[in-house]
Amino acid sequence: MTPKLRLALFVMACLCSLPAVLVLALHMPEFGAHPLPYGDAIDAAAPGERHISNMVSAVNFDYRGFDTLGEEFMLLCAVTGTVVLLRGSRGEALEARPGIVKGRRILPRSDAVVLIGRLFAPLIMLFGIYVAVHAMTTPGGGFQGGVIAATSALLVFLGEGYSGWRGVMKSPVLDALEGGGAALYALCGFASMAIGAPFLTNFLPLGTLKDVWSGGLMLVENAGVACAVGGGFVMIFLEFLEETRTKKGGTKK
Amino acid sequence: MSILIAALLLLLAATGAGVVLTRAPRRQVLALSVNGLVLALLFMALQAPDVAFAEITVGAAAVPLLFLIVLASMKMDRSPRPPDEP
Amino acid sequence: MNLLPWLVAAWLLGIGLYGIVTSRNYVHLIGCLAVVQSATYVLLLAAGYRWNAIAPIFYNHPPGTPAVDPVVQALVLTDVVIGATVTALLLALALQLNKRRETLDPEDLRPLRP
Numbered sequence: 187m188t189p190k191l192r193l194a195l196f197v198m199a200c201l202c203s204l205p206a207v208l209v210l211a212l213h214m215p216e217f218g219a220h221p222l223p224y225g226d227a228i229d230a231a232a233p234g235e236r237h238i239s240n241m242v243s244a245v246n247f248d249y250r251g252f253d254t255l256g257e258e259f260m261l262l263c264a265v266t267g268t269v270v271l272l273r274g275s276r277g278e279a280l281e282a283r284p285g286i287v288k289g290r291r292i293l294p295r296s297d298a299v300v301l302i303g304r305l306f307a308p309l310i311m312l313f314g315i316y317v318a319v320h321a322m323t324t325p326g327g328g329f330q331g332g333v334i335a336a337t338s339a340l341l342v343f344l345g346e347g348y349s350g351w352r353g354v355m356k357s358p359v360l361d362a363l364e365g366g367g368a369a370l371y372a373l374c375g376f377a378s379m380a381i382g383a384p385f386l387t388n389f390l391p392l393g394t395l396k397d398v399w400s401g402g403l404m405l406v407e408n409a410g411v412a413c414a415v416g417g418g419f420v421m422i423f424l425e426f427l428e429e430t431r432t433k434k435g436g437t438k439k
Numbered sequence: 440m441s442i443l444i445a446a447l448l449l450l451l452a453a454t455g456a457g458v459v460l461t462r463a464p465r466r467q468v469l470a471l472s473v474n475g476l477v478l479a480l481l482f483m484a485l486q487a488p489d490v491a492f493a494e495i496t497v498g499a500a501a502v503p504l505l506f507l508i509v510l511a512s513m514k515m516d517r518s519p520r521p522p523d524e525p
Numbered sequence: 526m527n528l529l530p531w532l533v534a535a536w537l538l539g540i541g542l543y544g545i546v547t548s549r550n551y552v553h554l555i556g557c558l559a560v561v562q563s564a565t566y567v568l569l570l571a572a573g574y575r576w577n578a579i580a581p582i583f584y585n586h587p588p589g590t591p592a593v594d595p596v597v598q599a600l601v602l603t604d605v606v607i608g609a610t611v612t613a614l615l616l617a618l619a620l621q622l623n624k625r626r627e628t629l630d631p632e633d634l635r636p637l638r639p
Binding site: 189192193196200207210211212214215216217218219222224225228229230233234239240241242244245246250253254257260261264265267268271272275323324325327329330332333396415418419422425426429 | 527528529530531532535539542543546547571572573574575576580581582583584588589592593594595596597598599602603606607609610611613614616617618620621624632
């Protein structure tokens, strides 16, 4: 199929579906003024039933906790696929020399970059842990906090260079963090079944509203998600950054 | 219709078109970053701070970084040939 | 302009698909896929919005204040993070493709040509 034929088919498909899109847009409920029954039911019930003030976390970890289990295992599968693709073809050895592009010098790191990396990497990791822990009271949660903490690993790479970074980020630790986080979430569900209740029932003491340690089983699930997301993203960064190193002999391959 | 939400929606349509119409991958990375930032601002205007948190980190830091690493690694793979930009 | 959010979502979907159809570089194609994903985020969050309502966090406001829909926010939140991971997987595939075939042009990578 030539590119022109493909583009012509696409334009025809767009023209055929354009009336449908317009009719649909005209018949959608009015923006901002239509009833939201499911959302209102959760907003009314959740602070009293579950003692937490972040409704999005309540939906994510309690009312629709089973969907989040599926999402977390989707993340595990995607990270595993990336690692298998990249580590499988490259091997597990650490390579000491950065890859070379003909005609471009490798510059030494400047002192400003090293200073900013050393100052801000711990601060950003602390901020990520803060966002993850305060899932039940203020905007935040395991997903956001995990990604923010993973971003601090990049500052470690920029500030310390490859050898310092690989000294801190060991692959077995990250594998355990990611797999352990996903397993913790699944174990929460099975723990509920062990006492006779349905899967992922909130059986731990719920605490008081507006307290950081409220929510019961949601705290454990949140910690599992934060570990899995943080570990998964740092593993992805690690595998991709390993791709820019050379084998012995100078250029790649 | 609030002016802020309408302006952000139109800006998002423009940056989305910018991502697609920037054909060179090295320049598209910056367009992706700007798109992520505008998307996060739109999420804040639609009263969704949780989602804006995730989108800022992912859309402006993690995904453009992965793109840049992949482009650098591919350039190293092809370095025996003279470099040419699409 | 009551239709603006739905039309912007449809526009993003359409132009993202146009980018995928006419792309000459697989890395550019993955960027266009990200634009298509953002169309769904806009649609979901606009469907859950309510005028003059607060975010669904009842820390500074008493429970019972009108708030926007938390269900669609939960959907979009997990989607954003998982979408980034899937983008990483696609980029790893593009990297391996480049190693084996030395090119990233969809036109040069037809399967049945020698």
